[in-house]
């Protein structure tokens with residue numbers, strides 16, 4: 206069977222402006238699928254399980270940039286600290302401290318996005334806008350010299366209601382723009398990671414600079430993760 210990954214990618218790329226980064230979400234998908242996307246020119250891949258990402262990192266070309274997009278367990282940070290390129294879903298200060306500690310061991314500075322809670326459901330992880338402001342202004346953050354907070358990430362509500370989705374995306378964009386002037390040695394807000402297969406075009410219209418697309422590229426996943 207023809208998988209069509211290359212064709213899917215090419216089609217999606219025509220719908221994404223040049224200033225928006227595409228993260229190909231390859232969670233649960235086999236190495237062969239990632240290779241196909243790689244040969245079509247894709248270099249940024251997103252995973253949501255640390256061990257799965259580490260195994261794929263070992264098996265695949267080293268010019269791939271690996272993004273951790275899933276909920277993070279602090280005890281797993283060490284497995285990706287040597288190579289991870291961007292961690293999207295940071296939702297506690299303790300996690301930032303752990304990333305800093307592990308990054309230091311490898312003499313690296315690891316880029317992180319703080320996850321903002323914009324969805325209405327209780328199940329989504331993330332900080333409130335107030336908590337994000339508090340962290341970004343905190344003295345404790347200054348000491349984390351091996352992390353760089355490069356932006357915010359969010360997941361919108363699981364709904365088809367376009368008005369609701371647009372409201373959530375635009376509220377985050379507004380907040381992001383308000384924070385942006387805040388530049389310190391380890392806060393450099395450039396990235397707004399929002400938008401998935403079902404809502405990425407709306408997210409881009411509302412200011413997203415990074416979209417995380419899985420099923421539109423690789424097809425439906427066999428199990429829910």
Ligand SMILES: *Cc1c(COP(=O)(O)O)cnc(C)c1O
Pocket residue numbers: 230232253274275360400401402403417418419420421
């Ligand atoms: C799985 C996942 C995606 C991609 O979802 P699709 O609907 O398949 O595009 C994006 N972001 C996060 C955080 C995910 O876990």
